[in-house]
Amino acid sequence: MGKRRIYLDNHATTRVRDEVLEAMLPYFTEKYGNASSSTHQFGWEARNAVEKAREYAAQFIKTAPDNIVFTSGATESNNLVIKGICDSTQEKIHIISSAIEHDCVLEALNSRAGVCEFTLLPVNKDGIIDIEALEKTIEKNTKLISIMFANNEIGSIQPIKEIGEICKERNIIFHTDAAQALGKVDIDVKEYGIDLLSASAHKFNGPKGVGFLYVNRENKLIQLTRQMSGGHQENGYRSGTLNVPGIVGLGEAARLINERFSDEFWHLFQLRNSLYDGLFNNNLAINLNGPSIKEDIANSEKNKEKTSAQEVSRMLKRLPHNLHFSLDKIQATDLFSRVKNIAMSSGSACSSDTAVKSHVLLALGLDDHKISSSVRIGVGHDNTKEDIEESIADIVSVLKILGVTL
Amino acid sequence: MSDINQKLLDTVRSVASGSDGNRRNIVYIEGGYYDTRFGPTDFSFNTLNSATQTANELIKKEYNITRVSLGVLINNIGISCGEDVCVIPTAREMKPDQNDATVPDSLEEILKNTKIQKSDQIVTNERTLRNRGIRTARIIADNEKEYAIEKDINNKGETLYNIMIDGKKIPLAIRKDEKWAARCPLIMGQHYSDLYIKFAKKYGKNVGQILIDMSDMYDRHKVNNGAKVAFLILKSIYGYDTSNLKIINFSFGDDELTQFEEDITIN
Numbered sequence: 001m002g003k004r005r006i007y008l009d010n011h012a013t014t015r016v017r018d019e020v021l022e023a024m025l026p027y028f029t030e031k032y033g034n035a036s037s038s039t040h041q042f043g044w045e046a047r048n049a050v051e052k053a054r055e056y057a058a059q060f061i062k063t064a065p066d067n068i069v070f071t072s073g074a075t076e077s078n079n080l081v082i083k084g085i086c087d088s089t090q091e092k093i094h095i096i097s098s099a100i101e102h103d104c105v106l107e108a109l110n111s112r113a114g115v116c117e118f119t120l121l122p123v124n125k126d127g128i129i130d131i132e133a134l135e136k137t138i139e140k141n142t143k144l145i146s147i148m149f150a151n152n153e154i155g156s157i158q159p160i161k162e163i164g165e166i167c168k169e170r171n172i173i174f175h176t177d178a179a180q181a182l183g184k185v186d187i188d189v190k191e192y193g194i195d196l197l198s199a200s201a202h203k204f205n206g207p208k209g210v211g212f213l214y215v216n217r218e219n220k221l222i223q224l225t226r227q228m229s230g231g232h233q234e235n236g237y238r239s240g241t242l243n244v245p246g247i248v249g250l251g252e253a254a255r256l257i258n259e260r261f262s263d264e265f266w267h268l269f270q271l272r273n274s275l276y277d278g279l280f281n282n283n284l285a286i287n288l289n290g291p292s293i294k295e296d297i298a299n300s301e302k303n304k305e306k307t308s309a310q311e312v313s314r315m316l317k318r319l320p321h322n323l324h325f326s327l328d329k330i331q332a333t334d335l336f337s338r339v340k341n342i343a344m345s346s347g348s349a350c351s352s353d354t355a356v357k358s359h360v361l362l363a364l365g366l367d368d369h370k371i372s373s374s375v376r377i378g379v380g381h382d383n384t385k386e387d388i389e390e391s392i393a394d395i396v397s398v399l400k401i402l403g404v405t406l
Numbered sequence: 407m408s409d410i411n412q413k414l415l416d417t418v419r420s421v422a423s424g425s426d427g428n429r430r431n432i433v434y435i436e437g438g439y440y441d442t443r444f445g446p447t448d449f450s451f452n453t454l455n456s457a458t459q460t461a462n463e464l465i466k467k468e469y470n471i472t473r474v475s476l477g478v479l480i481n482n483i484g485i486s487c488g489e490d491v492c493v494i495p496t497a498r499e500m501k502p503d504q505n506d507a508t509v510p511d512s513l514e515e516i517l518k519n520t521k522i523q524k525s526d527q528i529v530t531n532e533r534t535l536r537n538r539g540i541r542t543a544r545i546i547a548d549n550e551k552e553y554a555i556e557k558d559i560n561n562k563g564e565t566l567y568n569i570m571i572d573g574k575k576i577p578l579a580i581r582k583d584e585k586w587a588a589r590c591p592l593i594m595g596q597h598y599s600d601l602y603i604k605f606a607k608k609y610g611k612n613v614g615q616i617l618i619d620m621s622d623m624y625d626r627h628k629v630n631n632g633a634k635v636a637f638l639i640l641k642s643i644y645g646y647d648t649s650n651l652k653i654i655n656f657s658f659g660d661d662e663l664t665q666f667e668e669d670i671t672i673n
């Protein structure tokens with residue numbers, strides 16, 4: 001019998017919470033109506049469930065329900081934004097994004113390279129864009145700024161509020177991919193000046209294959225050309241029969257976090273910090289990538305008594321559940337192959353079919369060795385103190401055997 | 407008998423019975439893979455134990471296998487590379503004994519206790535394979551028009567040589583000026599093709615060859631791509647028919663060998 005499995009790859013995906021699964025099940029078996037069917041009870045109950053979920057999703061980002069468009073996830077939402085805006089005009093528009101966006105944003109931009117211009121902002125060593133550089137990049141025809149809320153590898157959180165303010169001043173649409181941040185950091189779209197926001201349910205303990213796009217309907221500059229023709233669901237933004245069980249699951253996952261944000265936040269933050277301390281205080285030859293965790297801890301300690309978890313989360317420079325480091329002397333697979341029971345990931349796709357080196361780590365200026373030896377850890381809702389203690393003990397012991405010591 | 411041993415026997419039985427009825431078959435089973443920087447791991451011991459136990463069973467008459475060989479592959483070049491990230495330790499980083507390609511006592515003990523003769527135990531090291539692989543890469547590169555080669559340039563200005571097999575781009579080698587480095591699929595392709603040639607010379611071109619390799623799940627794509635490269639090397643460079651060859655790769659997700667995937671590569 002092998003060692004028990006510990007899942008520390010919660011940036012890739014998360015486990016569906018029991019309450020979420022329970023909420024979804026009736027919509028597969030008893031309440032299986034099409035939410036677009038308006039002539040019978042099956043359709044009405046499906047529609048009601050979808051609208052309830054829409055309310056929960058809206059509360060998640062502090063907006064009105066009719067600003068929520070359900071999609072299959074953040075990838076689709078991001079594609080709809082980039083392609084939808086480029087396709088909505090005959091004029092040559094300019095878009096600003098960053099070098100560390102998710103591939104779906106970068107590829108969507110590339111797909112419209114002939115009809116719109118785009119600039120990818122570099123990031124500093126912590127993976128954060130420079131606001132002054134952003135302002136200097138704005139051109140007369142800049143129509144959209146698309147900057148991710150937080151990075152999926154190194155967890156760096158961008159200065160979203162400042163970007164939102166610039167966009168409002170300059171009449172530019174502001175889109176953010178919040179797939180990794182939602183549920184981990186308190187987000188108020190109005191306060192942050194966000195016009196479009198992409199999310200995926202499976203990143204916050206909901207099901208896979210469902211997500212949403214927030215569309216600020218008050219901003220009349222926003223014109224999204226639909227990317228799928230057909231049934232005119234979701235006010236024409238997204239045709240296709242609604243994934244009712246998935247949407248119900250998304251809503252329930254959002255509701256649970258809305259209700260218990262503080263517990264969830266401190267749980268993740270403390271587990272990640274314990275893991276960080278356990279690994280970095282053991283004389284190992286490892287280097288943190290991305291923003292300082294010590295500074296986030298110090299800031300939270302300073303403000304813990306007088307502010308809420310929501311406010312502390314807004315001060316962070318790094319996602320509360322993220323840890324990313326590179327190993328000296330060995331490669332990530334040398335570690336992974338010796339602790340197979342602990343799920344972690346790396347910035348170099350060692351077993352993929354294609355040649356892949358993380359563009360995010362390249363943008364940080366990391367060399368080949370630092371990329372191939374990089375380890376990404378994301379703690380999650382289901383992790384316990386024991387998981388973290390066991391992981392520290394196993395990882396430290398293996399790294400010491402492999403000679404990854406100072 | 408453990409599940410994996412039973413699975414290995416079932417696989418050999420099924421593959422051997424599926425081949426030409428009159429054809430004799432030989433089986434080669436490899437386990438015990440380890441990196442000389444770190445020495446053998448639980449995975450090395452468990453795969454070699456499994457290989458030897460299966461080999462001991464296969465020599466029984468009922469299986470009708472002409473010859474059973476055992477093998478150990480030693481990683482003495484320090485690569486556990488990604489698809490385009492091959493960070494090879496410098497000579498300074500490798501201690502002298504890390505180049506050693508002799509099987510350590512702990513694994514030797516397992517080999518001693520098998521019924522397979524010493525002459526049928528094959529120890530191979532990746533340093534030799536890498537050097538042989540480079541020669542193969544050069545032959546392919548010199549006759550580029552005969553192969554579906556795709557070249558990329560990386561951020562260091564090195565040329566990445568890839569070969570297209572069944573619509574898949576498989577990395578072969580990296581070249582900077584006259585310096586070459588073999589990539590993992592080429593190293594494994596060289597390994598399987600060397601074994602095939604060795605057995606073909608020893609037992610004849612018509613004998614059925616079943617080569618079984620046990621690897622880590624992380625290496626699944628590399629070894630499977632290696633198997634494809636082996637068929638290419640054997641057919642295109644050495645002119646072998648290869649219809650008598652089957653390469654079977656077991657990739658394990660745990661050290662206890664309970665979670666695994668099986669891939670069979672044929673002509």
